[in-house]
Amino acid sequence: MGEEGMVSEIKNTKVNPKLTILPLIALIFYEVSGGPFGVEDSVKSGGGPLLPLLGFLIFPLFWSIPEALVTAELATSFPENGGYVLWISSAFGHFWGFQEGFWKWLSGVMDNALYPVLFLDYLKSSFPIFNQMAARIPALLGITVSLTYLNYRGLHIVGFSAVLLAGFSLLPFAVMGLLSIPRIKPKRWLVVDYKKVDYRGYFNSLFWNLNYWDNASTLAGEVENPSRTFPKAMFGAVVLVVCSYLIPLLAGTGAVETDSGDWTDGYFAQIGALIGGSWLKWWIQAAAALSNMGLFEAEMSSDAFQLLGMSEIGMLPSIFASRSKYGTPTFSILCSATGVIFLSWMSFQEILEFLNFLYAIGMLFEFAAFITLRIKKPELHRPYRVPLETSGAVILCLPPVLLLVLVMSLASLKTVLVSGAVVVFGFGLYPFLIRAKERRWMDFRSDAIAVGNSDSDVEGQENEASESLLTDLPSSSRTSCVSDGFEAVVKLE
Numbered sequence: 001m002g003e004e005g006m007v008s009e010i011k012n013t014k015v016n017p018k019l020t021i022l023p024l025i026a027l028i029f030y031e032v033s034g035g036p037f038g039v040e041d042s043v044k045s046g047g048g049p050l051l052p053l054l055g056f057l058i059f060p061l062f063w064s065i066p067e068a069l070v071t072a073e074l075a076t077s078f079p080e081n082g083g084y085v086l087w088i089s090s091a092f093g094h095f096w097g098f099q100e101g102f103w104k105w106l107s108g109v110m111d112n113a114l115y116p117v118l119f120l121d122y123l124k125s126s127f128p129i130f131n132q133m134a135a136r137i138p139a140l141l142g143i144t145v146s147l148t149y150l151n152y153r154g155l156h157i158v159g160f161s162a163v164l165l166a167g168f169s170l171l172p173f174a175v176m177g178l179l180s181i182p183r184i185k186p187k188r189w190l191v192v193d194y195k196k197v198d199y200r201g202y203f204n205s206l207f208w209n210l211n212y213w214d215n216a217s218t219l220a221g222e223v224e225n226p227s228r229t230f231p232k233a234m235f236g237a238v239v240l241v242v243c244s245y246l247i248p249l250l251a252g253t254g255a256v257e258t259d260s261g262d263w264t265d266g267y268f269a270q271i272g273a274l275i276g277g278s279w280l281k282w283w284i285q286a287a288a289a290l291s292n293m294g295l296f297e298a299e300m301s302s303d304a305f306q307l308l309g310m311s312e313i314g315m316l317p318s319i320f321a322s323r324s325k326y327g328t329p330t331f332s333i334l335c336s337a338t339g340v341i342f343l344s345w346m347s348f349q350e351i352l353e354f355l356n357f358l359y360a361i362g363m364l365f366e367f368a369a370f371i372t373l374r375i376k377k378p379e380l381h382r383p384y385r386v387p388l389e390t391s392g393a394v395i396l397c398l399p400p401v402l403l404l405v406l407v408m409s410l411a412s413l414k415t416v417l418v419s420g421a422v423v424v425f426g427f428g429l430y431p432f433l434i435r436a437k438e439r440r441w442m443d444f445r446s447d448a449i450a451v452g453n454s455d456s457d458v459e460g461q462e463n464e465a466s467e468s469l470l471t472d473l474p475s476s477s478r479t480s481c482v483s484d485g486f487e488a489v490v491k492l493e
Helices: 002-012 021-032 040-045 050-077 084-092 094-123 133-152 155-183 186-190 199-209 213-222 226-255 267-275 278-312 330-343 348-376 390-409 413-438 455-460 475-482 486-492
Strands: none
Touching (some): 021 155, 021 226, 050 186, 050 199, 050 226, 050 348, 094 133, 186 226, 199 348, 213 226, 267 278, 278 330, 348 390, 348 413
């Protein structure tokens, strides 16, 4: 009866569909970009078209491509939910892995708080009622709740939706690019007024529009054949992101004579009206609104599955790993959505600077982990390996590290102080969770936060982070956990 019951329950367990390459490309695209919506500020802060055009052409070479390559290698080496938390834990110990997860989750929630705001910003030129707080606040809550429910319904639905949204969001800019060709004057691309250049705003805009490549790693456990799918998806997403920025900027700044001061959020809709007419303006506004939906969905999925991954290795209480009947982490989604609602009162620039600073701290650790794992654990199974030796890997990481330091050095004193307070809070939260586990105040799934173990003990362990996910299961079940019947086996144990 026992064995028959086990087989029967495994067969009857609903297997949640895995992400394939096209939905994964779309999700990475929305993790990073979502289209040219939000790049308008780079023209204003850059004092004209020249600097943003150069930035979106050169910045990916020194930032996006290195980050994508590092993500591809480490995500395929640790193909589990949790992503960069596992990388840092394996390289530096669970204390720093937890800090990485805390910083990146908070920066992700702050990033997600921008998209309902941008959604309404693109609509308010046609619907002025959204300028009024009485209409704006209910709209923000309604958008957040609706999109959170879509995330709850399943990651495969989010991936499929992202493919459709990406096609709809980019098509009007392809049309605008074609219509602009007869009107383009290349000399307009060379305009720059250095007196108007705001370097803090310029670099923050570039950085924000070209980061978060590593977020997709938190979904690695939900990807079909990640060792093959991830590198291909990363390459496709890099090409798509760069084109989605350069083509609209080349068309908008080359075909129309404008003042750089006019380039603010939503200005591409006005450019569309000047190039194609009111029909193109409305199309761009609709595309912007739907694109921000896609951005929200991708970021919410990444944030929620990161918390799930941290719970699966015992860094967070087991409630964060609880899944709905659709396979989605219910409590983790609710926590991320609550953070979005509470942060939506902040201004766009405030959120942007805070999230960039926290994200930069986390990325410095990720590049350090990439090099450290190459040195300390050369035997680590790497289905995809960046085709460089250790010295070449160091050189690959230098340009993005310098850019991270530059972005952090341009931050305001307020950003530094608030970010410092967040870091201190994270340092205190980790020992509190260890205490909670020791006293059994909360239920934890495994012993990743080992009571009584120092971080030096954890760092000395030779087991990889991906293997530690299964340490609490009997050997007979470890093989089963890799199969599609993972959920059923765990329940029976």
